[in-house]
Amino acid sequence: MAGSLAGRVALVTGSTSGIGLAIAARYAREGAKVMLNGFGKPDDIARARAEVGAAMGVAEAPYSPADMSKPAEIREMVQRCIAELGGCDILVDNAGIQHVSPIEDFPDEQWDRIIAINLVSNFHAIKAALPGMKAKGWGRIINVASAHGLVASPFKTAYVAAKHGVVGLTKSVALEVARTGVTCNAICPGFVRTPLAEAQVKPLAEKHGVSEEKALTDYLLERQPTKKWVEVEEIAEAAMFLVGPNSGSINGSALSVDGGWIAQ
Numbered sequence: 001m002a003g004s005l006a007g008r009v010a011l012v013t014g015s016t017s018g019i020g021l022a023i024a025a026r027y028a029r030e031g032a033k034v035m036l037n038g039f040g041k042p043d044d045i046a047r048a049r050a051e052v053g054a055a056m057g058v059a060e061a062p063y064s065p066a067d068m069s070k071p072a073e074i075r076e077m078v079q080r081c082i083a084e085l086g087g088c089d090i091l092v093d094n095a096g097i098q099h100v101s102p103i104e105d106f107p108d109e110q111w112d113r114i115i116a117i118n119l120v121s122n123f124h125a126i127k128a129a130l131p132g133m134k135a136k137g138w139g140r141i142i143n144v145a146s147a148h149g150l151v152a153s154p155f156k157t158a159y160v161a162a163k164h165g166v167v168g169l170t171k172s173v174a175l176e177v178a179r180t181g182v183t184c185n186a187i188c189p190g191f192v193r194t195p196l197a198e199a200q201v202k203p204l205a206e207k208h209g210v211s212e213e214k215a216l217t218d219y220l221l222e223r224q225p226t227k228k229w230v231e232v233e234e235i236a237e238a239a240m241f242l243v244g245p246n247s248g249s250i251n252g253s254a255l256s257v258d259g260g261w262i263a264q
Protein backbone atom coordinates (compact mmCIF):
# COMPACT_ATOMS: atom_id res chain seq x y z
CA MET A 1 0.00 0.00 0.00
CA ALA A 2 1.39 3.44 -0.91
CA GLY A 3 1.95 6.12 1.70
CA SER A 4 4.82 7.63 3.64
CA LEU A 5 4.97 4.60 5.95
CA ALA A 6 4.90 1.96 3.20
CA GLY A 7 7.33 -0.83 4.15
CA ARG A 8 7.30 0.12 7.85
CA VAL A 9 5.94 -2.02 10.68
CA ALA A 10 4.39 -0.40 13.75
CA LEU A 11 3.51 -1.98 17.09
CA VAL A 12 1.10 0.10 19.18
CA THR A 13 0.38 -1.09 22.71
CA GLY A 14 -3.06 -0.44 24.17
CA SER A 15 -4.52 0.08 20.71
CA THR A 16 -7.94 -1.53 21.13
CA SER A 17 -9.33 1.81 22.28
CA GLY A 18 -8.79 5.56 22.57
CA ILE A 19 -5.46 7.16 21.68
CA GLY A 20 -3.71 3.91 20.71
CA LEU A 21 -6.44 2.93 18.26
CA ALA A 22 -6.35 6.39 16.63
CA ILE A 23 -2.55 6.19 16.24
CA ALA A 24 -2.72 2.64 14.85
CA ALA A 25 -5.39 3.64 12.31
CA ARG A 26 -3.41 6.74 11.30
CA TYR A 27 -0.26 4.70 10.66
CA ALA A 28 -2.20 2.05 8.77
CA ARG A 29 -3.77 4.72 6.54
CA GLU A 30 -0.23 5.88 5.77
CA GLY A 31 0.72 2.39 4.55
CA ALA A 32 2.32 0.81 7.64
CA LYS A 33 1.69 -2.75 8.73
CA VAL A 34 0.36 -2.39 12.27
CA MET A 35 0.12 -4.87 15.13
CA LEU A 36 -2.55 -4.05 17.69
CA ASN A 37 -2.53 -4.90 21.39
CA GLY A 38 -4.84 -4.34 24.34
CA PHE A 39 -7.77 -5.63 26.29
CA GLY A 40 -11.49 -5.25 25.75
CA LYS A 41 -14.70 -7.09 24.92
CA PRO A 42 -14.22 -9.52 22.01
CA ASP A 43 -16.57 -7.39 19.86
CA ASP A 44 -14.58 -4.22 20.54
CA ILE A 45 -11.29 -5.94 19.71
CA ALA A 46 -12.80 -7.37 16.52
CA ARG A 47 -14.04 -3.87 15.56
CA ALA A 48 -10.59 -2.34 16.15
CA ARG A 49 -8.91 -5.11 14.11
CA ALA A 50 -11.40 -4.63 11.27
CA GLU A 51 -11.02 -0.82 11.28
CA VAL A 52 -7.20 -0.89 11.20
CA GLY A 53 -7.22 -3.93 8.89
CA ALA A 54 -9.39 -2.06 6.35
CA ALA A 55 -6.78 0.73 6.26
CA MET A 56 -4.08 -1.92 5.71
CA GLY A 57 -6.09 -3.63 2.97
CA VAL A 58 -6.60 -6.86 4.98
CA ALA A 59 -9.64 -8.30 6.76
CA GLU A 60 -8.20 -7.85 10.23
CA ALA A 61 -5.06 -6.24 11.62
CA PRO A 62 -2.63 -8.51 13.48
CA TYR A 63 -3.29 -8.47 17.22
CA SER A 64 -1.40 -9.52 20.35
CA PRO A 65 -3.31 -10.10 23.59
CA ALA A 66 -0.12 -9.56 25.66
CA ASP A 67 -0.65 -8.17 29.15
CA MET A 68 1.58 -5.11 29.58
CA SER A 69 2.04 -5.93 33.27
CA LYS A 70 3.87 -9.14 32.29
CA PRO A 71 7.44 -8.73 30.95
CA ALA A 72 7.57 -12.19 29.33
CA GLU A 73 4.37 -11.45 27.37
CA ILE A 74 5.77 -8.08 26.25
CA ARG A 75 8.94 -9.73 24.93
CA GLU A 76 6.88 -12.40 23.18
CA MET A 77 4.67 -9.72 21.56
CA VAL A 78 7.67 -7.87 20.14
CA GLN A 79 9.26 -11.10 18.88
CA ARG A 80 5.96 -12.09 17.24
CA CYS A 81 5.70 -8.70 15.54
CA ILE A 82 9.24 -9.10 14.15
CA ALA A 83 8.69 -12.72 13.07
CA GLU A 84 5.25 -12.23 11.50
CA LEU A 85 5.43 -8.69 10.10
CA GLY A 86 9.14 -8.43 9.33
CA GLY A 87 10.22 -6.00 12.02
CA CYS A 88 9.20 -3.53 14.65
CA ASP A 89 10.29 -0.22 13.12
CA ILE A 90 7.89 1.98 15.09
CA LEU A 91 7.08 1.20 18.70
CA VAL A 92 4.36 3.21 20.42
CA ASP A 93 4.21 2.51 24.15
CA ASN A 94 0.70 3.68 24.85
CA ALA A 95 -1.11 1.19 27.12
CA GLY A 96 -2.08 2.84 30.36
CA ILE A 97 -4.48 2.84 33.29
CA GLN A 98 -5.45 5.34 35.99
CA HIS A 99 -6.55 5.26 39.62
CA VAL A 100 -7.52 8.36 41.59
CA SER A 101 -7.29 8.35 45.38
CA PRO A 102 -5.61 10.15 48.29
CA ILE A 103 -2.26 8.50 48.99
CA GLU A 104 -3.31 7.24 52.45
CA ASP A 105 -6.09 5.18 50.83
CA PHE A 106 -4.27 4.35 47.60
CA PRO A 107 -4.42 0.53 47.26
CA ASP A 108 -0.92 -1.02 47.10
CA GLU A 109 -1.97 -3.27 44.21
CA GLN A 110 -3.18 -0.25 42.17
CA TRP A 111 0.18 1.47 42.71
CA ASP A 112 2.03 -1.66 41.53
CA ARG A 113 -0.25 -2.13 38.53
CA ILE A 114 -0.01 1.47 37.34
CA ILE A 115 3.80 1.53 37.66
CA ALA A 116 3.99 -1.83 35.82
CA ILE A 117 1.63 -0.97 32.94
CA ASN A 118 2.35 2.77 32.53
CA LEU A 119 6.13 2.71 33.06
CA VAL A 120 7.86 -0.68 33.37
CA SER A 121 6.20 -2.06 30.23
CA ASN A 122 7.86 0.70 28.19
CA PHE A 123 11.28 -0.45 29.41
CA HIS A 124 10.63 -4.07 28.41
CA ALA A 125 9.15 -3.22 25.01
CA ILE A 126 11.98 -0.82 24.11
CA LYS A 127 14.60 -3.33 25.26
CA ALA A 128 13.08 -6.01 23.03
CA ALA A 129 12.51 -3.81 19.96
CA LEU A 130 15.68 -1.72 19.89
CA PRO A 131 18.19 -4.30 18.57
CA GLY A 132 16.13 -4.76 15.38
CA MET A 133 15.77 -0.99 14.89
CA LYS A 134 19.52 -0.48 15.30
CA ALA A 135 20.26 -3.31 12.85
CA LYS A 136 18.06 -1.57 10.25
CA GLY A 137 19.54 1.85 11.04
CA TRP A 138 16.06 3.32 11.46
CA GLY A 139 13.52 3.25 14.24
CA ARG A 140 10.99 5.44 16.03
CA ILE A 141 10.02 4.97 19.67
CA ILE A 142 7.11 7.02 20.97
CA ASN A 143 6.13 6.87 24.60
CA VAL A 144 2.66 8.21 25.28
CA ALA A 145 3.27 10.00 28.58
CA SER A 146 0.98 12.81 29.77
CA ALA A 147 0.91 16.41 30.95
CA HIS A 148 1.20 14.49 34.22
CA GLY A 149 4.69 13.49 33.06
CA LEU A 150 5.69 17.16 33.38
CA VAL A 151 3.51 18.56 36.17
CA ALA A 152 1.51 16.97 38.99
CA SER A 153 -2.04 16.85 40.28
CA PRO A 154 -3.15 15.57 43.68
CA PHE A 155 -4.65 12.10 44.15
CA LYS A 156 -2.83 10.61 41.15
CA THR A 157 0.46 9.65 42.82
CA ALA A 158 1.08 6.42 40.91
CA TYR A 159 0.08 7.90 37.55
CA VAL A 160 2.16 11.07 38.02
CA ALA A 161 5.17 9.05 39.24
CA ALA A 162 4.89 6.62 36.32
CA LYS A 163 4.47 9.36 33.70
CA HIS A 164 7.39 11.42 35.06
CA GLY A 165 9.35 8.15 34.86
CA VAL A 166 8.30 7.73 31.22
CA VAL A 167 9.63 11.19 30.34
CA GLY A 168 12.93 10.37 32.07
CA LEU A 169 13.15 6.99 30.33
CA THR A 170 12.49 8.74 27.00
CA LYS A 171 15.37 11.18 27.51
CA SER A 172 17.82 8.49 28.56
CA VAL A 173 16.98 6.18 25.64
CA ALA A 174 17.20 9.17 23.25
CA LEU A 175 20.79 9.79 24.33
CA GLU A 176 21.69 6.11 23.92
CA VAL A 177 20.29 5.90 20.37
CA ALA A 178 21.37 9.34 19.13
CA ARG A 179 23.79 8.03 16.49
CA THR A 180 21.84 4.99 15.35
CA GLY A 181 19.02 6.34 13.16
CA VAL A 182 16.56 5.68 15.96
CA THR A 183 14.73 8.40 17.90
CA CYS A 184 12.82 8.23 21.15
CA ASN A 185 10.24 10.85 22.08
CA ALA A 186 7.33 11.29 24.43
CA ILE A 187 3.92 12.76 23.65
CA CYS A 188 2.35 14.53 26.62
CA PRO A 189 -1.40 14.86 26.09
CA GLY A 190 -3.69 16.94 28.25
CA PHE A 191 -7.16 15.52 28.84
CA VAL A 192 -8.18 13.57 25.73
CA ARG A 193 -11.73 12.42 25.02
CA THR A 194 -11.27 8.65 25.65
CA PRO A 195 -12.84 6.09 28.02
CA LEU A 196 -9.90 6.49 30.45
CA ALA A 197 -10.50 10.23 30.90
CA GLU A 198 -14.30 10.26 30.49
CA ALA A 199 -14.54 7.82 33.41
CA GLN A 200 -13.22 10.58 35.70
CA VAL A 201 -16.10 13.01 35.00
CA LYS A 202 -18.95 11.24 36.82
CA PRO A 203 -17.09 10.74 40.14
CA LEU A 204 -16.14 14.44 40.08
CA ALA A 205 -19.76 15.46 39.46
CA GLU A 206 -20.88 13.30 42.40
CA LYS A 207 -18.07 14.53 44.68
CA HIS A 208 -18.85 18.21 44.05
CA GLY A 209 -22.64 17.87 43.61
CA VAL A 210 -22.64 19.47 40.14
CA SER A 211 -23.71 18.43 36.64
CA GLU A 212 -21.30 16.33 34.57
CA GLU A 213 -20.93 19.28 32.18
CA LYS A 214 -19.82 21.56 35.02
CA ALA A 215 -17.60 18.84 36.50
CA LEU A 216 -15.85 18.60 33.13
CA THR A 217 -15.10 22.30 32.60
CA ASP A 218 -14.65 23.44 36.21
CA TYR A 219 -12.89 20.44 37.73
CA LEU A 220 -11.44 17.91 35.24
CA LEU A 221 -10.40 20.58 32.70
CA GLU A 222 -9.61 23.10 35.44
CA ARG A 223 -6.05 23.57 34.18
CA GLN A 224 -6.69 22.90 30.47
CA PRO A 225 -6.99 26.51 29.25
CA THR A 226 -9.03 25.65 26.14
CA LYS A 227 -11.73 24.06 28.38
CA LYS A 228 -12.13 21.49 25.61
CA TRP A 229 -11.15 17.86 25.31
CA VAL A 230 -8.09 17.15 23.17
CA GLU A 231 -9.31 14.79 20.41
CA VAL A 232 -7.58 11.44 19.69
CA GLU A 233 -6.99 12.49 16.07
CA GLU A 234 -4.84 15.39 17.33
CA ILE A 235 -2.61 12.96 19.26
CA ALA A 236 -2.46 10.63 16.24
CA GLU A 237 -1.31 13.55 14.08
CA ALA A 238 1.51 14.34 16.54
CA ALA A 239 2.48 10.65 16.50
CA MET A 240 2.45 10.77 12.68
CA PHE A 241 4.73 13.80 12.64
CA LEU A 242 7.28 12.05 14.89
CA VAL A 243 7.65 9.16 12.40
CA GLY A 244 7.57 11.37 9.30
CA PRO A 245 10.39 11.96 6.83
CA ASN A 246 11.84 15.05 8.52
CA SER A 247 11.60 13.92 12.13
CA GLY A 248 15.14 12.59 12.63
CA SER A 249 16.40 15.54 14.68
CA ILE A 250 13.51 15.43 17.14
CA ASN A 251 14.93 13.20 19.85
CA GLY A 252 14.37 13.08 23.59
CA SER A 253 11.55 15.62 23.42
CA ALA A 254 8.33 15.70 25.40
CA LEU A 255 5.79 17.04 22.93
CA SER A 256 2.84 18.64 24.69
CA VAL A 257 -0.60 18.34 23.08
CA ASP A 258 -2.52 19.77 25.99
CA GLY A 259 -4.36 22.96 25.00
CA GLY A 260 -1.77 25.02 26.89
CA TRP A 261 -1.98 23.19 30.24
CA ILE A 262 1.71 23.19 31.10
CA ALA A 263 2.29 26.70 29.72
CA GLN A 264 0.86 28.03 32.99
Ligand code: NAD
Binds near residue numbers: 069117146193
Ligand atom coordinates in the same frame (compact mmCIF):
# COMPACT_ATOMS: atom_id res chain seq x y z
P1 NAD B 1 -8.09 3.92 27.00
O1 NAD B 1 -8.59 3.37 28.29
O2 NAD B 1 -9.06 4.33 25.94
O3 NAD B 1 -7.05 2.92 26.33
C1 NAD B 1 -6.08 2.26 27.10
C2 NAD B 1 -5.60 1.07 26.32
O4 NAD B 1 -4.64 0.34 27.12
C3 NAD B 1 -6.71 0.08 25.97
O5 NAD B 1 -6.48 -0.46 24.70
C4 NAD B 1 -6.54 -0.99 27.05
O6 NAD B 1 -7.06 -2.24 26.65
C5 NAD B 1 -5.05 -1.02 27.15
N1 NAD B 1 -4.55 -1.67 28.36
C6 NAD B 1 -4.86 -1.41 29.64
N2 NAD B 1 -4.23 -2.27 30.45
C7 NAD B 1 -3.51 -3.09 29.65
C8 NAD B 1 -2.63 -4.17 29.89
N3 NAD B 1 -2.37 -4.62 31.13
N4 NAD B 1 -2.07 -4.79 28.84
C9 NAD B 1 -2.33 -4.37 27.57
N5 NAD B 1 -3.14 -3.35 27.28
C10 NAD B 1 -3.72 -2.72 28.32
O7 NAD B 1 -7.15 5.14 27.41
P2 NAD B 1 -6.47 6.33 26.60
O8 NAD B 1 -6.98 7.57 27.19
O9 NAD B 1 -6.54 6.11 25.14
O10 NAD B 1 -4.97 6.17 27.12
C11 NAD B 1 -3.90 5.78 26.32
C12 NAD B 1 -2.62 6.35 26.91
O11 NAD B 1 -2.69 7.78 26.89
C13 NAD B 1 -2.38 5.95 28.36
O12 NAD B 1 -1.01 5.69 28.56
C14 NAD B 1 -2.79 7.20 29.12
O13 NAD B 1 -2.14 7.31 30.35
C15 NAD B 1 -2.36 8.27 28.16
N6 NAD B 1 -3.01 9.56 28.37
C16 NAD B 1 -4.37 9.67 28.27
C17 NAD B 1 -4.95 10.91 28.49
C18 NAD B 1 -6.43 11.13 28.39
O14 NAD B 1 -6.91 12.18 28.81
N7 NAD B 1 -7.19 10.21 27.85
C19 NAD B 1 -4.16 12.01 28.82
C20 NAD B 1 -2.79 11.86 28.90
C21 NAD B 1 -2.22 10.61 28.68
